[in-house]
Amino acid sequence: DVKVTQSSRYLVKRTGEKVFLECVQDMDHENMFWYRQDPGLGLRLIYFSYDVKMKEKGDIPEGYSVSREKKERFSLILESASTNQTSMYLCASNSGSYEQYFGPGTRLTVT
Amino acid sequence: GQNIDQPTEMTATEGAIVQINCTYQTSGFNGLFWYQQHAGEAPTFLSYNVLDGLEEKGRFSSFLSRSKGYSYLLLKELQMKDSASYLCAVRVYSSASKIIFGSGTRLSIRP
Numbered sequence: 001d002v003k004v005t006q007s008s009r010y011l012v013k014r015t016g017e018k019v020f021l022e023c024v025q026d027m028d029h030e031n032m033f034w035y036r037q038d039p040g041l042g043l044r045l046i047y048f049s050y051d052v053k054m055k056e057k058g059d060i061p062e063g064y065s066v067s068r069e070k071k072e073r074f075s076l077i078l079e080s081a082s083t084n085q086t087s088m089y090l091c092a093s094n095s096g097s098y099e100q101y102f103g104p105g106t107r108l109t110v111t
Numbered sequence: 112g113q114n115i116d117q118p119t120e121m122t123a124t125e126g127a128i129v130q131i132n133c134t135y136q137t138s139g140f141n142g143l144f145w146y147q148q149h150a151g152e153a154p155t156f157l158s159y160n161v162l163d164g165l166e167e168k169g170r171f172s173s174f175l176s177r178s179k180g181y182s183y184l185l186l187k188e189l190q191m192k193d194s195a196s197y198l199c200a201v202r203v204y205s206s207a208s209k210i211i212f213g214s215g216t217r218l219s220i221r222p
Contacts, residue, residue: 033210040119042198042214043154050208057207059113090153092210097161097202100210102153109170 001109003027004103006091012109019078021106023091029101031094032074034066036087037105043090049074081110113137115213117199122219123189131184131216133199141208144200145173145184148215154198157184186218194220 023032031050035043035058045058047066057067063085067075074093078085083109088107092100114136122149122207123129142161146154158180160166160175172185174179 026120031208035212040214043200045209045211048209056209058121094210097142097208099159100154102155104153108166 004091004093004101006089006103006106008106009081009104010107012111013078013081014074014111015082017110019081019108020109021076021078021091021108023074023076023090023093023103025074025093025101026071026072027093027095027101028047028071028096029093030071032068032076033092033094033100034064034076034089035092036060036085037090038087046076064074081108086110113201113203114213115199115201115211117197117213118218119214119220122221123186125189125191125222126129128185128187129189129190129218131186131199131218133182133184133213135180135182135199135201135213137180137203137211139205140177140201141204142202143173143175144210145171145182146198146200148196150184150195157197162166171197183201189220191220191222192197194218196217196221219222 033048049068091103094100145157148154158173196215
């Protein structure tokens with residue numbers, strides 16, 4: 001079974017803090033993705049990576065950065081958290097043209 | 112730009128059939144996915160279409176018309192457990208392959 005894990009299910013941070021969200025997959029997938037999900041807006045792609053150290057901006061990259069130093073791990077970084085980054089963050093991975101597998105999500109609250 | 116449209120909410124009766132439509136306007140189209148997402152959970156894969164036509168998988172079927180930019184998900188013999196959000200997602204290819212989602216259709220099943 002493919003497994004995608006995320007470091008936290010719930011996270012509360014203060015405005016201005018640096019926040020790290022970690023995602024690990026165990027199926028040797030080359031592609032990894034970070035989305036945020038907000039009511040009425042669906043899943044919006046923040047960044048994705050198609051190989052180690054390779055990254056591409058998604059539709060809403062502003063305020064975020066990513067790191068992929070190892071194939072199995074893809075990190076999302078909020079350099080200076082703001083209240084409008086309060087959201088559910090979902091990580092996903094896939095291989096080639098196949099379906100994505102999602103992690104359980106991290107619900108981030110920025111106060 | 113990329114645009115994916117689907118109805119926000121639908122209601123259907125247990126045992127009946129429901130069709131959820133999805134229209135898309137994207138460049139570099141390279142396949143369409145349907146995912147199911149129960150409240151508070153991660154999306155799970157239902158179906159994938161890359162060629163025109165109908166793909167059937169048990170109670171669920173998915174149809175694609177690339178020339179019309181149109182897909183639908185057909186759910187038969189509805190069960191209460193089918194109450195969930197259904198997400199239409201399109202893979203687009205430019206420099207790399209990314210997957211973008213519609214805002215989802217929340218389906219409620221009544222007895």
